[in-house]
Amino acid sequence: MAIFNGKITTSVEISDKYIKLVQIFSKGTETKVIACVFKELSASEPTAAVAALQEILSQYNIKPKSLILTIPRQSVTVKSVKIPSRDPQEIYEMIGFQAVKQIPYPKEEISYGFNVTDVDSEGYSKVMLIICHRDAILRPIEILKNCGLSPAKVTLSSFGLLNWFNLRGDLSTRSEASPIILVDCDTYNSDIAIVRKGKLIYTRGLTFGSAEGAHYYEKLADEIGKTLPIYEKETQEGRPLEAIFTGNTSELAHSKSELERSLNAKVEFMGSFERVPLSIATPFQPYVAQASYSSLLGTAIGPEEVDLLPKALKLTSQIRIKKRELTISAILILTVITSASFVIWNKIYQKEQELEILDSKLKDTAPLASEIEKMRSTSEVIKSQLTKKTEALDVLNELYKIVPPQIYLALYTYDGEKVELKGTASVLSDVFRLVTILENSPYFQNIEVRYATKRKIGSQELIDFEINCPLSKRARGGK
Structure with a gap:
């Protein structure tokens, strides 16, 4: 009952x-x-x-x-x-x-x-x-x-x-x-x-x-x-x-x-x-x-x-009741721990299942992802090359604008990071004036004169020079 x-x-x-x-x-x-x-x-x-x-x-x-x-x-x-x-x-x-x-x-x-x-x-x-x-x-x-x-x-x-x-x-x-x-x-x-x-x-x-x-x-x-x-x-x-x-x-x-x-x-x-x-x-x-x-x-x-x-039986009864209470408490604690463990295990299992599904999907999409990565790399190369060509023309256009007419440029070298200029001037002061002009340009920085030497052609005296012009951030496409 x-x-x-x-x-x-x-x-x-x-x-x-x-x-x-x-x-x-x-x-x-x-x-x-x-x-x-x-x-x-x-x-x-x-x-x-x-x-x-x-x-x-x-x-x-x-x-x-x-x-x-x-x-x-x-x-x-x-x-x-x-x-x-x-x-x-x-x-x-x-x-x-x-x-x-x-x-x-x-x-x-x-x-x-x-x-x-x-x-x-x-x-x-x-x-x-x-x-x-x-x-x-x-x-x-x-x-x-x-x-x-x-x-x-x-x-x-x-x-x-x-x-x-x-x-x-x-x-x-x-x-x-x-x-x-x-x-x-x-x-x-x-x-x-x-x-x-x-x-x-x-x-x-x-x-x-x-x-x-x-x-x-x-x-x-x-x-x-x-x-x-x-x-x-x-x-x-x-x-x-x-x-x-x-x-x-x-x-x-x-x-x-x-x-x-x-x-x-x-x-x-x-x-x-x-x-x-x-x-x-x-x-x-x-x-x-x-x-x-x-x-x-x-x-x-x-x-x-x-x-x-009787006192002895009363003590025995109290001990038995205490044991029963402790047993019940232990069972409740174990039940709570077991339930909590099951919940945690179930969540871990669900996460593992989700990871397995994701892994499977990744394997299915791996060939396509590889192809897309190749296309992206190719695109980056093309973009880089196009950017470099545009930058070289921009720098050349800048030089055309700022180089004085009394300066004769014999060589223009561009490598994406700097420009090397070789040329001839009538007097040394024209070379240093060119350096000042280059430093004031937004395309160049830290101008360096590698050499400036005199030579004569008949009675005329000329100055041969080489100038190293590192490109500024703007000239390098903002990189």
Whole structure:
């Protein structure tokens, strides 16, 4: 049985006569019963209980995760003591000594818990001490263990009855004025609890229940009558003015008037499921009227008021819970890492696929690209040659414009980077004037006269010269 987005809590009670189980579903403020089972045992041996519980779990597909074991009231001894402390840890240590005094068993053979019912002005705590032989707890725990289950908590049915009672705020408020008796009428036992201001102040367990039939009313009324004087003496509280009966009350309903006269209190009957909505499947319907589920509902809903789980088992349970939490955390971390790795790997794979596609396309276009590159190179060569021819003509045109008429040029050499001029002048000053003219031209720079020598032809004197003219950036086409 699984319900998502909510919490399922299972409460179970195991005796040598029966197994009783309740499951509740809670989500936010919503709480409802989704399973209830009551099964009588064929024998008192633990093996019979194991077989019966396994049958219940298998037949109804019940898989308890949050499990609470409820111990019947008649299986424990309850005493009221005063402890000179308010600290829970100190109280727990002190009641250990008190517990040994209350029952005739060695300390290692008992299990105990406590609930603080009041604290006085002097710092003393009034404590309800719950004691039992360890077998009363270890026996059902062993049965659960043989079914693959382990309880997170072990509590007392009387506190479950208290929680069930407190589900309705109006009843809790009514107990402010005066104590209220709660009587849980189960099949084989009965639980008497007295509540004051919403807290359990007295409890007593009876070893008979509604299975007594017609005699149940007389026996129950007699035991309640015996209980009240003891309660008043131990608690110093007033006499209850109200009594609420829950569970299998069909044998009592016709005796309401007699009960009110006997108890001198107003009597009210309430079904177990009047406090919690019943939302169970058809297979569970026959079990509804077979037992009282009030205390189990209360222990499942909480809050728990006492934990009877032995210290060693409590430590084991805490370690197991911690291991489970660590395991879940490790699984979540591994899941996140795996998911992240998958995303990264997938992206890398996609990139590799894209690169393979690009490589394939490049291979297909390589011949065309090679042909285009050849065409580009040829174009560059042609462009370069055309540029050089144009530049040479531009330089020659510039020289034609600027060289004075008295200068005779015999040789003009152009190599793309410079121009070499060889010629003849009448006087040396004309050569230097030419140098100045060339330097002022935008086509030349860093003019160098390599030589200027005199020679005679007859009576006439001439100057032969050679000038090196590096081309400017403009003359080289802006390169």
